Amino acid sequence: PFEDIWNSWATAVANPEVIVSVVIHAKFPHKAAQSSDWVKQRLLVEPPRLGRGREYAPPVYHSRLPEWGSIEITRAMLDLLHEGLFIGRNDDSVESDVRFSTNRYRVTPSNDKQPQLPPVDKFVFCSETCIPVTTLQEASTALFQDSNSWVNARNTPNNGYSRQLQFERVSNDIPTASIYKADQWMILTTCHAEAVLKMDRHLPTSFYNCFLETRASDELYFPTALSLLGILPNSTEVTKKRVTYADWSESARNPASFHNGLVDLKQVAELARKEGCLFARKFTLWSETTTENDEVKCVEDAVPPGYIAVEEWKACIDKLAAKNCESTLVESVGKSTEEERTPETKRDENENQGTDP
Numbered sequence: 001p002f003e004d005i006w007n008s009w010a011t012a013v014a015n016p017e018v019i020v021s022v023v024i025h026a027k028f029p030h031k032a033a034q035s036s037d038w039v040k041q042r043l044l045v046e047p048p049r050l051g052r053g054r055e056y057a058p059p060v061y062h063s064r065l066p067e068w069g070s071i072e073i074t075r076a077m078l079d080l081l082h083e084g085l086f087i088g089r090n091d092d093s094v095e096s097d098v099r100f101s102t103n104r105y106r107v108t109p110s111n112d113k114q115p116q117l118p119p120v121d122k123f124v125f126c127s128e129t130c131i132p133v134t135t136l137q138e139a140s141t142a143l144f145q146d147s148n149s150w151v152n153a154r155n156t157p158n159n160g161y162s163r164q165l166q167f168e169r170v171s172n173d174i175p176t177a178s179i180y181k182a183d184q185w186m187i188l189t190t191c192h193a194e195a196v197l198k199m200d201r202h203l204p205t206s207f208y209n210c211f212l213e214t215r216a217s218d219e220l221y222f223p224t225a226l227s228l229l230g231i232l233p234n235s236t237e238v239t240k241k242r243v244t245y246a247d248w249s250e251s252a253r254n255p256a257s258f259h260n261g262l263v264d265l266k267q268v269a270e271l272a273r274k275e276g277c278l279f280a281r282k283f284t285l286w287s288e289t290t291t292e293n294d295e296v297k298c299v300e301d302a303v304p305p306g307y308i309a310v311e312e313w314k315a316c317i318d319k320l321a322a323k324n325c326e327s328t329l330v331e332s333v334g335k336s337t338e339e340e341r342t343p344e345t346k347r348d349e350n351e352n353q354g355t356d357p
Contacts, residue, residue: 001285002131003038004310009132010107018140021105021117023083025076029061041104044083048100059099071211074218077184078208081123081193088119122149123188129257129282130185130244131313133269135321139278143187148239150187153180153223153232159252166220171210173203180223180232185244185279188222192237196225203228245272245280259287259306265316273320283308 010020024042026032033040044062051057062079066072087102095101103117122143132139155177157163162181170179188196199207207225211217226232245268246255258264264283272280285304 001128002283002308003036005131005308005313007038007107008310008314009136011109012136013108015137015140018136019106019108019117020136021084021087021102021120022107023080023105025063025080026061027063027065029063033061044079045100048094048097056097056100069216071208071214071217073184073216074211074221075208077125077218077222078197080125081188081197084120084123085190085193085197088117120190122190123193124243124278125185125187126244126279127185127281129284130279131265131281131283131308132278133245133272133280133317133320134278135317138321138324142276142278146239147189148237149189149192149226150239150241150243151182151223151226151232152186152240152242153182153226153238155180155227155233157181161215161252165215166217169213169215170220170224171205171213173205174210174224174228178224178227179220180227181219182223183242183244183246184216184218185281186222187243189237192226192231195229195231196222199225199228242275242277243279245275245277246282255282257282257284257288259284261306261308262312262316264306265308265313269316269320273324 006022010022022042023044024032024039025044026039029043033043045059046062048056048059064072064076064079066076083102087105090102095103098104106117124143134142157167158181166181167176167179208221211221214220223232226238231237247268248255250256258268268280268283283306285306287305
């Protein structure tokens, strides 16, 4: 529902070396494809198969049909990583067919320096209810200030739900001390993404099967894999930090929904930025208590209450970014002024104020 915002965010290029590609897994891809050409172009499809002659058969959409908290969400995330790793590395015969080419995922406009997509450096997981609360310039600066993954991981349950339905249901094949939980909305480097996808090579059993009985396995699978690989917890390769802001104060099962459009965005974006988050969720067009009849009436009379126009989003984020720049500048000037004060100047000031140096 917020694709226009994401498109605007990804095409606001300040650095020609920053390229954004979007790969989408949809529960109902045919429905998603009908609603948007932008989404349709970026949907996961099954691997190409040769049809008649030397041409590939028409693409078939790929979906794990996940339910809330199901293991299929984890599988969908693994599929996205797997496909993302083909970007910039795919077979030329596949890339020559625009229906399967990984260039179709590109959102950032191409330029003369990089007409073709290079391999991915970092993978960022987002959902349809996520919205950027930083500019692309701010996000890329944060992402590439180092070569780390961002995984806000912990190895103890944070509530009863987590203990009973997550930690205690992981297969006994995994040592308890190695079980970690993190936000699903993480950032993985290419090196870590490849390592996670190859987990079965290191274990006598299927790593995926170790999470079949857990709820919301997507929160366990990736950090536990990094733990078993020795990357967590005491690694300089991982930053323990939230990527996406969410308000969990109402429920341990689901974060709060924001369905008041610009009003919510202004408040949430400021809170998220204070934490150093790049994105925020859970933004929806409708309240969770909205009925189908209410939606029909609203569509007939006006736009959904949670709708945020691109111009509104951009003005809000640009204002916060400018405010941040002003704050940084003031701090920098203050620091420089303090450094420029000589010991003699400080002594004179103290004497004038009647204080000891």
